[in-house]
Amino acid sequence: MAELRSFFSHHEDLTQVILYAGIITGLWFAEMMASVESIRNKWKHSVVNTLFIFTALPIQLLLTTFVVLISAWVTAHHWGLITFIPYHYNRWVYYITLFILLDLCEYIYHVTMHKAVPLWKFHLVHHSDLKVDVSTTTREHPCETCIRTCFLMLWVFICGPAIGVLILRQTFQSFSNIVAHTEFRLPERANKIVALVFITPNLHHVHHHYQLPYTDCNYGDVLSIWDRLFGTYGQLSKEETVFGIDTHMDEKLNANFIGAVKIPFQKFERKPHNQDIF
Structure with a gap:
């Protein structure tokens, strides 16, 4: 058990990749079985989104090395917001508090990606998918992968989590992100209960609506x-x-990997909303 823990502690990104691959593959086949569209159309859509893995993975693996180093440093030097929390030396308090703090940080990151125009240009590639399914999870511009991981370095430095907390956090985050993008929605009664605390596919689908103000709703990562x-x-x-x-509602552009990668470098004007959320 100790050797297994040591392996995952030193291969945190590999752990996430394995988890990602297993859950996405399982849900993709489940979506395919339940889908009314042709297998050919679903396959074409999924291939475009899956290609983003090959740009994201090298960046993720490289930069996560620095995330682990920062985590080791803050832990060794008892650094971070966690040190100001009463009874933080208690394992339960330590893990739960840091999980909540990191989830808040991810909410701030997501809002920032929407509100800062230079960052939004990269994040909108994810939103440009005209059909949201489990493969949309992987649709992330390589520049956003870099930005996201750099933000994670900042959050780790500010909050002070140990590597064990990051592994736990990334596991829940990976599962939540994948499920949130699936085609399957919860029954409304179940959604009302689960959505009191967690982000559900029902809530995240609203976030992927093509118009403001809904695009600027439901930023939550794991918690709602x-x-x-x-x-x-x-x-x-x-x-x-x-x-x-x-x-960016051009179907041909969004269904082309190279075209999608070029989107942030093209001129466009974000349209104002003319409706209220409620």
């Missing part, structure tokens, strides 16, 4: 409490939800 707390919680029925982003 931040959206409720900061007033970014929104609801939209399945019938009203249209995937994509209104500035």
Whole structure:
């Protein structure tokens, strides 16, 4: 057991990749079995999104090395916000507090990617997918992969988590992100209960609606409490939800890997919203 823990501690990114691959593959086949569209169309859509893995993985593996080094440093020097939390030496308090702190940090990161125009240009590649399914999880511009991991370095430095916390956090985060992008939605009654605490596919589908203000709703990563707390919680029925982003609704462009990678370097104007969330 100690050797297994040591292996995952030193191969945190490999752990996440294995988890990602297993869950995504399983859900992809489940979606395919339940889908009314042809296997050929689903395959073409998934291939474009899967190609982003080959740009993201090298960047992720390289930069995560620095995340691990920062984690080791803050732990050795008892650095970070966690040191100001009463009873932080208690394992339960330590893990739960850091999990919540890191989830808040990811909420801040997501809001920043939407509100800062230079960053939004890269993040909109993820939103440009006109059909959200489990493969959309991997649709991330390589520059955003770099930005996201650099933000993670900052959060680790500020909060002070040990590598064990990061492994736990990344495991939950990976599972949550994948499930949130799946085609499957929870029954409304179940969603009302689960969504009180967690981000569900129902909530995240609203975030992928093609128009503001819904695109700027439901930023939560694992927990939905931040959206409720900061007033970014929104609801939209399945019938009203249209995937994509209104500035980039060209099906041919979005269905082309090279075209999608070029999107941030092209001129466009983000359209203002003319409707309210509620």
